[in-house]
Amino acid sequence: MNTDFINICLADDDEDDRLFFTDAFDELKINTKVSTFNDGVELMDFLHHPDSILPNVLFLDLNMPKKNGQECLLEIKKDEKFNDIAVAIYSTSSSEEDIELTFINGANIYIKKPNDFERLKKILSEVVTLNWQYHTSGLNKDNFLMRM
Template sequence: MKQKIFKHILLADDDLDDCDFFSEVFTEKFPEVKLSVSNNGEALITLLEGPPKPEADLIFLDLNMPILSGAECLRKIRSSPELKSHIIIIFTTSSNPSDIQKMYAMGANYFITKPVSYQDLIQLIDKAMHLVSDNNAEQPSFENFYIKI
């Protein structure tokens, strides 16, 4: 299977500190990848619907955001013929099993609980990028949906 090469990643997260840490990881580990950040769900949908339309290879999506929640964004993306093929990783503080099951059922590709340490964040993002690269847009089995260190 051909590995996916990433050119553009979107992060939708309203926590500015988390956005900064996430950006630092990308600068350090994936300097060749463009990272765009939206601080609420509505801004993400507006960015995806363009113009201009950034061709995003992957979206990291927080669940708890203002204006449109991550779940509302996921629903909009998966119901849109133009947007539904985007690869989406839920990136949230939640580790609630019902949130994990709900996001799987709604069609997210993977689920990550935000770690407390920067080193763990590096490991999780690196693992997620490799999983998506290896599997492309395939949703894994539920047992492999929740990415952990």
């Protein structure tokens, strides 16, 4: 049964955002298993743990204490065992620099946190059900930023 779940991870230091995130998945009728982490260090500890089940999609906030999103991204992309994880950047910032840098560092998609719960649900369902192989092969700077 475990394989039918889509494993999802979120690393975000903001409690409200974690709440919106889990609420959104609760309301979405998709078979998902959501785990949240308070910062980058927590996330990386989990990922490196041999018993951990690696997520299908990882949502990564950029601005986090201890270890920020960029650092996590670099670490994940360096390690071959994380090759199958699709990394979605999930940030308040929509600055060109952040978008550019995460694109270069190998993130798969960039999501600007929406300011409407309904829209959040829509975006998350879309991202989770995305055909990553197809998306990644045609990835460019224009479709990197998720637009709704």
